[in-house]
Amino acid sequence: MNLSNSSIEFTANRMSKAQAQFVDRELRKAKNVDIICHDTTDKDAANSALAMWEYLNNIGVHSRIIISQKNPKLLNLRTYNFNIVQSNDKDEIEKVKPDIAFCVDFGSEKRISPIVYEHILKAPKIMGFDHHKDLDIAKDGYIQFQEPIENSQNILSSAPFYSDKSAKSATSVIYRYFEALDKKFSKDIAYDLFFGFISDCNKKGLVVCDGNKGTIIACDELKKDKNAYEIYQNLRKMLTDEDISFMAKKIDIMADLTDEEKSFSDSLYKKINFSKNGKVAYVAIAVDDEEWKSLGEDNIRTSAILNNFRRNVLKLYPDVKVALVFYKAEGAYRISIHSKDFNLDEFYDYAKDNIDLDFSLGGHSDRGGGKLSSLDIDTCNGWIEKIVDCFNDLT
Ligand SMILES: [Mn+2]
Numbered sequence: 001m002n003l004s005n006s007s008i009e010f011t012a013n014r015m016s017k018a019q020a021q022f023v024d025r026e027l028r029k030a031k032n033v034d035i036i037c038h039d040t041t042d043k044d045a046a047n048s049a050l051a052m053w054e055y056l057n058n059i060g061v062h063s064r065i066i067i068s069q070k071n072p073k074l075l076n077l078r079t080y081n082f083n084i085v086q087s088n089d090k091d092e093i094e095k096v097k098p099d100i101a102f103c104v105d106f107g108s109e110k111r112i113s114p115i116v117y118e119h120i121l122k123a124p125k126i127m128g129f130d131h132h133k134d135l136d137i138a139k140d141g142y143i144q145f146q147e148p149i150e151n152s153q154n155i156l157s158s159a160p161f162y163s164d165k166s167a168k169s170a171t172s173v174i175y176r177y178f179e180a181l182d183k184k185f186s187k188d189i190a191y192d193l194f195f196g197f198i199s200d201c202n203k204k205g206l207v208v209c210d211g212n213k214g215t216i217i218a219c220d221e222l223k224k225d226k227n228a229y230e231i232y233q234n235l236r237k238m239l240t241d242e243d244i245s246f247m248a249k250k251i252d253i254m255a256d257l258t259d260e261e262k263s264f265s266d267s268l269y270k271k272i273n274f275s276k277n278g279k280v281a282y283v284a285i286a287v288d289d290e291e292w293k294s295l296g297e298d299n300i301r302t303s304a305i306l307n308n309f310r311r312n313v314l315k316l317y318p319d320v321k322v323a324l325v326f327y328k329a330e331g332a333y334r335i336s337i338h339s340k341d342f343n344l345d346e347f348y349d350y351a352k353d354n355i356d357l358d359f360s361l362g363g364h365s366d367r368g369g370g371k372l373s374s375l376d377i378d379t380c381n382g383w384i385e386k387i388v389d390c391f392n393d394l395t
Pocket residue numbers: 044045105131168169170200
């Protein structure tokens with residue numbers, strides 16, 4: 001499929017050719033590239049990494065993928081035949097000093113461990129493709145595709161770290177990269193890009209993945225977004241019904257829960273707490289919760305259960321604007337948030353100004369998360385209380 005022949009309107013979301021070629025030239029100059037995924041690596045990050053790994057491999061550039069999932073097989077990637085490094089394996093990470101640290105699906109140091117952050121800073125060049133807004137890793141400036149880019153001079157003088165906030169996934173930005181380069185990409189890469197796209201769209205309720213039927217259906221909200229839907233359709237065309245069925249089953253984790261997972265999921269609804277004004281619903285899974293431990297703590301399956309829970313809560317309770325879950329993950333105490341009719345950007349700033357603890361927050365305007373760098377039970381409880389108070393003030 002030659003993407004240059006597709007009838008794509010020039011929009012903010014289309015990467016310019018000069019921009020893409022700039023990235024491409026930098027990548028081709030490199031001998032070693034480390035592709036870096038964010039903490040609690042999800043399918044968008046991992047599939048973005050895999051597509052970039054495949055591309056780099058094709059142009060003869062050696063690369064590794066740094067991932068934080070303890071069990072990467074839970075990500076159900078197309079292949080595991082690549083150089084994978086665990087994000088907590090300092091020795092292995094430090095064996096290579098890459099020419100480029102290439103960040104996918106995150107631009108903020110808050111979303112990676114200190115070991116990985118240190119490693120990134122040692123690379124002469126920090127580049128990446130992202131769809132988030134916090135880009136503190138790209139210190140010297142970056143391009144956000146918010147409006148059509150006209151002056152290629154400005155583009156080339158900026159750091160080649162690109163984020164398109166309007167993109168539905170990091171894999172969408174990579175799609176735009178290949179498109180701008182007029183590259184025909186393989187079906188394998190299309191598979192990776194689509195899997196990441198669908199996974200992030202599913203989190204936002206933009207597609208319905210039915211694991212029992214093996215189908216993926218685009219919702220009206222996705223269809224209304226011309227740029228996103230165009231990517232969806234173009235990638236879908238390159239895949240078979242079997243591919244779609246496999247992805248639907250792997251994403252629709254709720255259709256395929258074990259008894260233990262089912263009972264955990266049900267128990268969340270019995271543990272709901274509400275803020276004083278009734279606008280916030282939350283569940284706090286204790287640091288030492290045995291059930292959470294036995295399910296393997298935070299992984300792609302438990303994360304899907306918690307995600308489903310938050311979205312259901314917003315539907316079940318008309319007055320609730322914010323659904324929160326607190327849980328232990330990768331040595332920190334985390335929060336995940338979904339909101340309706342409430343812009344979380346306001347909350348991120350407010351909480352940072354009003355809570356005097358060592359924590360981070362960020363994400364999108366309707367879903368996000370953060371972590372507290374303490375597992376002390378009293379500190380965690382204090383954090384929960386203060387977070388809920390912030391929302392109580394704002395909603
Ligand atoms: Mn993403």
